[in-house]
Amino acid sequence: MAPIACTRDCYDTCVFEPVKAQRLIDLRPSPLYPTYGFTCPRGRADVKRLYSPNRLRKPLIRKEGGFVEVSWGRALEEIAEALKSADPAEVLHVEYDGNQGLLTWYYPARLFNAMGAASTDYSICSAEGHAALKLHWGRSWGALPEELLSARSVVFWGVNAAVSFIHAWIPLRRSGARIAAVDVAVTETLKQASLPVVVRPGTDVVLALGVARELIRSRSYDADFISKYAYGFEEFARYVDEFTPEKVAEETGVGAETFYELVEFYRGRPKTVIGFALGRTLNGGDAVRAISLIHALLGDPLGFFYSNSGAWGIDFDYLRGLHLAKPSRVVPMGLVGEEAPKLRAMYVWNSNPAATLPGGDKICEAALRGDLFLAVHDVTMTETAQCASVVLPAPTYLEKDDVVYGYWHELLIYNEAVAEPVGEAKPEHWVVRELGKLMGLGGHPLLAEDPWAAVERALSPAGVSLSELKSKRIVALRRGDPMSFKTKTGRLELYSETAKSLGLPPLPAYTRPPRGLVLTFTSEPLHTNTQFTAENGPIRPVVYVNPSHGLSGVICLEARGVRVKAVAEPDPSVPPGVLLMRGIPKSLDGAPINAVVDGAPNPYGGTPRLNYSVVEVAKC
Ligand SMILES: Nc1nc2c(c(=O)[nH]1)N[C@H]1C(S)=C(S)[C@@H](COP(=O)(O)OP(=O)(O)OC[C@H]3O[C@@H](n4cnc5c(=O)[nH]c(N)nc54)[C@H](O)[C@@H]3O)O[C@H]1N2
Ligand SMILES: Nc1nc2c(c(=O)[nH]1)N[C@H]1C(S)=C(S)[C@@H](COP(=O)(O)OP(=O)(O)OC[C@H]3O[C@@H](n4cnc5c(=O)[nH]c(N)nc54)[C@H](O)[C@@H]3O)O[C@H]1N2
Ligand code: SF4
Ligand SMILES: [Mo]
Secondary structure (H helix, E strand, O other): OOOEEOOOOOOOOOEEEEEEOOOEEEEEEOOOOOOOOOOOHHHHHHHHHHOOOOEOOOOEEEEOOEEEEOOHHHHHHHHHHHHHHOOHHHEEEEEOOOOOEHHHHHOOHHHHHHHOOEEEOOOOOOHHHHHHHHHHHOOOOOOOHHHHHOOOEEEEEOOOHHHHOHHHHHHHHHHOOEEEEEEOOOOHHHHHOOEEEEOOOOOHHHHHHHHHHHHHHOOOOOHHHHHHHEEOHHHHHHHHOOOOHHHHHHHHOOOHHHHHHHHHHHHOOOEEEEOHHHHHOOOHHHHHHHHHHHHHHOOOOOOEEOOOOOOOOOOHHHHHOOOOOOOOOEEOHHHHHHHHHHOOEEEEEOOOHHHHOOOOHHHHHHHHHOOOEEEEEEOEOOHHHHOOOEEEEOOOHHHOOEEEOOOOOOEEEEEOOOOOOOOOOOOHHHHHHHHHHHOOOOOOHHHHOOHHHHHHHHHHHHOOOHHHHHHHOEEEOOOOOOOOOOOOOOOEEOOOHHHHHOOOOOOOOOOOOOOOEEEEEEOOOOOEOOEOHHHHOOOOOEEEEOHHHOOOEEEEEEEOOEEEEEEEEEOOOOOOOEEEEEOOOEOOOOOEHHHOOOOOEOOOOOOEOOOOEEEEEEOO
């Protein structure tokens, strides 16, 4: 059978060979690059989820006594009426990467742009680092899998790759590459790294600038590369000179011995995987900037990998219809919860914001009070769907045709359905076009354009036609020229004139973190964000904490007057001052853990500081 790609928000974007008898019975990981014949526990759980009794099968409307099943016609009328009667600026669509398909994630935004609704800024995950990297490099993409996997040494910085990025981690472990890893706790990744480096939360920028200083002082940088391609070396060198090993130790907690080992590691010209999590900490965008610039000094413009989503030239804006219509306003994702009580209607697909966004609990409060009309299109009854006015059943990626790209590998995959839609599940593009018709927007050019014609147009800058993709099934995309820097000066800006022109600091900045206990998160192997609790069990609300704090058993975490309840587990691999949770659990009393998480946007891409919330511990 034709291959099919996992559409989950994941570095790996695995390619599977579906195995079918009467119905789909297995997804066999492709033996080829870069899936290499293995996968994660979520990959195979998709087969289990496909026909699970937990799937949504029919549209539901909330009534006094709970949800009742209704026809698609009735459900769509209800939603169309609510969207039509509201001021478009008070209608917000919330979607993210539950499924990375071009038709599933991107195209449906056209309805909301056509009506002039409010949009989010899509900042929750990786926007901060994308924006930060562009200030120096004019791009955010970097190494491809083959470049990363053939490296003799790799630094995993702010990413628990042993759990969240297994198709980089396992091949590198097998190849015998030397591994350094930088984190705020001794995670699974640090435990297996030859050079584990534990930093205080929010201080990575100091460590990276300290490394840069040593490389410059010892003349271990590529002076030819710098003079040929870079701008602002003198200013950069002057600036980093204040980041002495003493300052590094004082701010980051990394002692001289480990620090010099890391400098030595970088002299070996490793690749660095810069984790998305960095963009979710204090000074995180600045850390991403500084780490990437180490590779500028080393003369390796493909030395880092962050996300390659922008490398292929796929026109995501075209898919969302931004060439013809714009949202009336943009709400940062970290502030959607705060905004919820002021909205009239919210339409959610491909995400579970009540659980995953800071203050997402306020979405449910507003909806259950009756102040907010909430519609949710999902494959299962999520926390957000449980509060909705109308719930619509969606097909999983196994039940619909779509086009899938990766944010690490360069393969573009044509996914053909391998199962019939379960129950009355309908794809996202069909739903928004039907809603458009009911709202009198059916003739709008954004909705009149056939979804596949939109995909064809969006792929043309990437140099791929749909007919080629359909016949080959997998096409390798090409990235641009790594020596072409689309910055203000046209050079690799060590001192960023691009940032300056935007009113941002031209050099990576550092603000000393306030004192206090920092709540942070690391990935968990059995779940992707909040998914697969039905198949793999719930995510336990455990806070791992250094034994010196004397905490164990049920505790409350409090911030800004909000409390959540969790179980404290003493763990020496977490340093004092850090509270580490695995996955995105719920409070013991059922509230989302994100009720206490800080939604304030970071400065470059607006990503909220999910990995840096100062909390108080209270008895409860
Ligand atoms: N506290 C804390 N919060 C976090 C994070 C953290 O580390 N800590 N991580 C953050 C990050 S990095 C991210 S990316 C966000 C993720 O936030 P979300 O995108 O909300 O995460 P998921 O829980 O994966 O929700 C995806 C939803 O899409 C649905 N879905 C899957 N396939 C389809 C489909 O084909 N069609 C439709 N309509 N729906 C589908 C799934 O059933 C699921 O409900 O969470 C963020 N929130
Ligand atoms: N198994 C599994 N895989 C996943 C996901 C999942 O939920 N489960 N989610 C997917 C998604 S949406 C994403 S975005 C990626 C997640 O990829 P990343 O965002 O890179 O997240 P993690 O791999 O969880 O690793 C982040 C690490 O950063 C550390 N950290 C927190 N604060 C700081 C800091 O200030 N400095 C440093 N150096 N480290 C810090 C945390 O302790 C944690 O171990 O993974 C994807 N893959
Ligand atoms: S979640 Fe990631 S590792 Fe797991 S099957 Fe999907 S792409 Fe592969
Ligand atoms: Mo993410």
